[in-house]
Amino acid sequence: MFEKVVLPDEKSGFFPSRSPLFEQVKASIIKKIQQGVWHHDDVLPNEIELAKIFNVSQGTIRRALKELVQEGFLVRKQGKGTYVSSYEAEFDAFYSKFVPIKADDPAQKWKTYVRMTDYEEIAPTPRVCHLMGITDTTEVIIHIKRQHYSQLENKDKVDCFDELFLRKRFFPGLTRERFLGQKNSLYAFYQREFDITILHRRDILKAALLNAEQAKFAGVSLPYPAIIQQSQAFDINNNLVELRYLTTITDYCHYEALR
Template identity: 30%
Template structure:
């Protein structure tokens, strides 16, 4: 049975002093309530959420307060506004945002990368991976290796580690049957939505194994990108280490 609507009265009381550490603007409290609904699964990836007017009535605040909260969530890619249709929960399955965590761009034009799954297996988490994913050493995890290619030429070698308890049933067959980005599969079939990521980037030289898979000489310069992805509540749910060949591609980022 769905829970009863939560009003703003349920938000912890805040201090009247704006310089108090406990002070939280009203729109930020509404943002927290909406985020809680996303985290609980009441509104899933791709769902239309209630209108600003309906949310204002539900939470007992003005429509302008709700609009400010939604504006901020849209800027953070948690929600997507669609003119004349309403506001939707962001999804990696949507064409224009499905590769928003992948910043490798071709030197000329645009392209879609082809995917080749090399391996998918259940393992026990090492100490380093367990620490990154907020697990215990030896906990079950899923390890995935894949190649991304441009016009038949490999450009990315990805190693991906996922918490086993969140991705029960993730197999090679399941990944091969899925045609879109992995994140779309993760949110649709496992209820895990990647909402933000942190990356560490460094230059490395290709070792023998990576050189063979990426079809570059041993010692060739590669870009190493380590990404830790988070879902709601700042919970780490994916560790990914990618080796990027930048012979005909570059890594692009936008700074705001």
């Protein structure tokens, strides 16, 4: 799922001969998005124009676009054309892709409001270096803690505890105040403010028990069960830019994923 996309050789510009033609077109389109030729929420040329640009048939273009839509690079808008994915413009599609938590009650939607409890710049721990592939131990990491309130039952009860590790070199100029100003979704914020599109994420889920501090904010007694989700988020250039731990109390919700 997270293997690097096959792109043309930087010097020769040629694709491996074994690559099918539509795969070559896909890689070229991805390359243009990575280079900023086509930016998020930009509309692509139509199929006829793309066929001329890449010197291939419309059928080849159609197949390449279809797969890029399925993989999340592009989105089709009925009657308007094919656009580079924008998490802000296509929030519902983003939400279903990256938020696997659902309310147990099908009549309710799982949506939280969030409060930040800590923001600091730190040196990466050995574990963070390992999980984020960091070799330079002097690299600056932005460490953020947040609490999520779902308001399904008790508006004062914390349902999730969120811990983020961001590589500062990918988020230049990010400050506590700027982070507090973001609304809607983090990934839309990353895309809008830093031109970082989160394309893939690797999630590991484990059963766990709340610690004493978490239990206090959640208003429960220890021991109390929860689920910890460890997420490694990759941008469109396959850089691992965010590590996240989300500890969720599943009294009124569950994890649900369509594979």
